[in-house]
Amino acid sequence: MLSAARAARQPLLSVSGLRMHFPIFKGLLRRQVGTVKAVDDVGFDIARGEVLGLVGESGCGKSTTGRAILRLYDITSGRIELEGEDIAPLSGAALRAVRPRMQMIFQDPQASLNPRMTVGSIIAEPLDEHLRPSRAERRARVFELMDAVGLARGFANRYPHEFSGGQRQRIGIARALALNPAFIVCDEPIAALDVSIQAQVVNLLEDLRAAFGLTYLFISHDLSMVRHLADRVAVMYLGKIVEIAPREALYRFPLHPYTEALISAVPEAGGRRRARIVLRGDVPSPLRPPSGCAFRTRCPKVFDRCHVETPPLTDLGRGRRAACHLVGRPPA
Amino acid sequence: MTERAEPAPGTVPGEIETPERGLWNDVWYQFRHHRGAMLGTIVFTLIVLAVILGPVLHPVDPTHIDVKARNALPSLAHPMGTDNLGRDTFAGIIEGGRISLAVGVTAMALALFLGTLVGVLAGYYRRLDGMLMRVTDLFLALPILPLLLVVILLFRDALRAAFGPETGIFLLIVFIIGVTSWMQTARIVRGDVLALKEREFVLAARSVGTPDRRIILRHILPNVLSPIMVSATLGIANAIITESALSFLGLGFPSDFPTWGRLLFDGANFMALSPSRVIWPGLAISLTVLSVNFIGDGLRDALDPRARGR
Incomplete structure (x- = not known):
């Protein structure tokens, strides 16, 4: 009982002191002339089932933060605790083993889908990598996921270029859901979509959150969408978090001048x-x-x-x- | 696209579902519907069949000298005429085609393998990039003919002793052509890989935990196949022609051993007297190169889902 209660109180994801610096090399000898501090000492917690919005203007390090948390980069320093386990120092097979618990939805649905793969094989890639299902299981799971995101099953043999932006984003969402992750980074999932489609995708994300008990880090520069979806909002400026607050408080009484x-x-x-x-x-x-x-x-x-x-x-x-x-x- | 049955849209479970299709099924389906590619395949298959089955259909020794029938025009006994020593040109083309095609295809495969390997490794792994590209530059800067002379002088006798005169020289020529013609492919592939690996679908694969080797095989290679295909089709032609040049210089196969290139060069001296001696091997080389080009064109289109149905 006690440990269960503690587990409930423990945040799903806890980031502290996250730094992602990119060295800049110049000249004939490739000497390091400086570092771009894309993310500099960022820290926050996300509770299970919560949506944290991450906003800021272009180039402030939002996407880098999201990718660094998923360990798509080798971070400079910091702790990233997923369900109490620090995944920052992991690499190789150990890192691969935690990957199913955290997934990503990408900004550009055109670029995030391999043009040479059918929709079915795109959605099945995470399954093939981690579960090695039989053909029938794989097929059943792909159809289940396509149903969940509102794609017709007959589309499984088609290619990404045959779809509209919103449908492509649904394919990307189905792929992210394939391994039943606890935590999903949504990296500006609606920025590349038509306004009429944005609401559909955001509603789908909300429905999926309720249905599968998901936790999102929702990266966006669309403040009204963040207000619609997020429970808490963090504002980034030049690689740092300048303000973090519950949604309503932040929108009604912003404290930081930015x-x-x-x-x-x-x-x-x-x-x-x-x-x-x-x-x-x-x-x-x-x-x-x-x-x-x-x-x-x-x-x-x-x-x-x-x-x-x-x-x-x-x-x-x-x-x-x-x-x-x-x-x-x-x-x- | 009209032939393809539209799968009924809808999410009702239990509906009739089309069977799952993979990339290669689709590629084959598209390839069959590419007119040029099918024509190329048919012509290339005919050429291959002709050089394999030719000696059965036309049992004449290509080295048999019949001075009485020299410089003959095409006839039933000599479908493509004879040369200045009365050797049957058709038999020579068939015999030479075996060597030329084998050299062309094998050398192309070797060059393609080396070029793709170097290009993918250099493009994908930043650590290897500088080193591998400098090696590529080195090979590009090597003067090929002096190199060939040295290599052949050094290794010809050893290889002949080890594998017999024909296989030995075949291996040597394939190796030399392969090793000196992979650089363009490597450069093109590296450039494409550099651009591809920054695409989000590669990042998505990485976030799933796909290991590098499967990212390369599943996401990178299928997307760089177009330039590889173009290199391949040009490579066969190049290999056949390089082999001809080598034979001409006396560095290739022995002089009594017909290859298409050899026949062409031998015939060049008699072009005014009997133009057919140049026309037939030239035609054989051109037809092979053209058909392979069409096959490559069809493959490239079939491999690109966006180009299908056009």
């Missing part, structure tokens, strides 16, 4: 309008991040302390954390 600017850009149907906060300039190069707070070059509320001191991600109670000198103490 979050505030992002939320103000979400179009709202009718009703009250928020004043738009327009950020000037571009994201600084992650090769040479600014001193102090990474956001200080564009922050509308910047002051002298921001130039010298990097604000830590501080716990503000009620599950909220933010990295800004202005919110150092819990609001009164």
Whole structure:
């Protein structure tokens, strides 16, 4: 009983101090001239059955975070605990053994499906790799998965190019579900789709979550979709998490100036309008991040302390954390 | 696409389901419906059958000298005429075709294997890339003819002693042509692999836990088959022609041993007198190369699901 209760409280995935640095080599001798700190000291927990939204603008390290968690990269440092087991130092057969528990849905359904394989064999690839089923079992499971994602069984012998974007994404989702994973990274699964199809795919993801008890890390730059799907939201800027909070709290009272600017850009149907906060300039190069707070070059509320001191991600109670000198103490 | 039965869409369990098909079934299905490819296959099969069964149908010794019938025009006894020593050209073409085809196909297969192996390894594994590509550059920079001279002088007698005069020289020629013509394939394949391995479906396979060797076999190789096929069809032609050049220089098969290239070069001196001596072996080489090209074209289309049905 006690251990069961503890297991329920233990987060499914716990990431701490995750760093993913890419060295840059230049010149004749291929000397290292710097590192791109794509992900720099990122940490969060995801409870079982929860959806954590990960938002931020292009190039802020969202996708790299997702891929690093799935160990598609050799991470620079950090801990990635999946169901209490640290998978960061694993490699080879040990890593292969944990792969069925975590899967990924990709952004571009065109590029994520091998054009030379039939839909049936694409969905069956994870099965072939891990379960080695008989022909009949394999076929039955493929059809079961195709039913689950709303694809007609007759499509199993067709090729990806014969499908529309939304259908292709369903194929990708079926492949991700094949091994009954506990945790799925959705890497901008709707960004490449038509607006009319986006809602269908998001609803499918919600239905599947309820049906199979899935946990998602939902990476997106579409804030309204994240609001629709996520329980909690983390905001990234230049490789760091600047704010993480329960969904409603974040959307109603954003604490970090960057979050505030992002939320103000979400179009709202009718009703009250928020004043738009327009950020000037571009994201600084992650090769040479600014001193102090990474956001200080564009922050509308910047002051002298921001130039010298990097604000830590501080716990503000009620599950909220933010990295800004202005919110150092819990609001009164 | 009209011939293909549309599987009834719908998710009702227990419906009539089409049997599962794999890549190779589809490839064969498409290949059969490619007119050029089928024509190429038929012509190539006929050529192969002719050189294998030829001696049975036309039992004339290609080295038999009949001075009375020299430079004869085509007749029933000599379907393609005779040369200046009265040797039967048709028998020579048949006998030479065996060697030329065997050399062409084997050398092409060797070059293709080497080129694909080097290209895939260099493209997929960054660690090996620099080293393998420098080796490729080295081979490209080697002056082929002096190299051939040296290799043949060094190894001809040893191989002849070990495998007999014909097999020995055959192995040597195949090896030399194969080893000196894989570099283009390697470069093309490497370029394609570099682009492919960054595609998301390779990442997806990795996230599933597919080991590298199966990622290469299942995801990379089928997608680089088009350039490999083109290299293959050109490679057969190249090998046949290189073998001719070697024979011409006296480095290939013995001079009384007909190959298509040898017949062509021997006939070149008598082109004005009896043009048929050049035309027949030339035609044989061209037909072989053309039919193999059509087969390659059909295979490439059949292997690409997006090009099907056009």
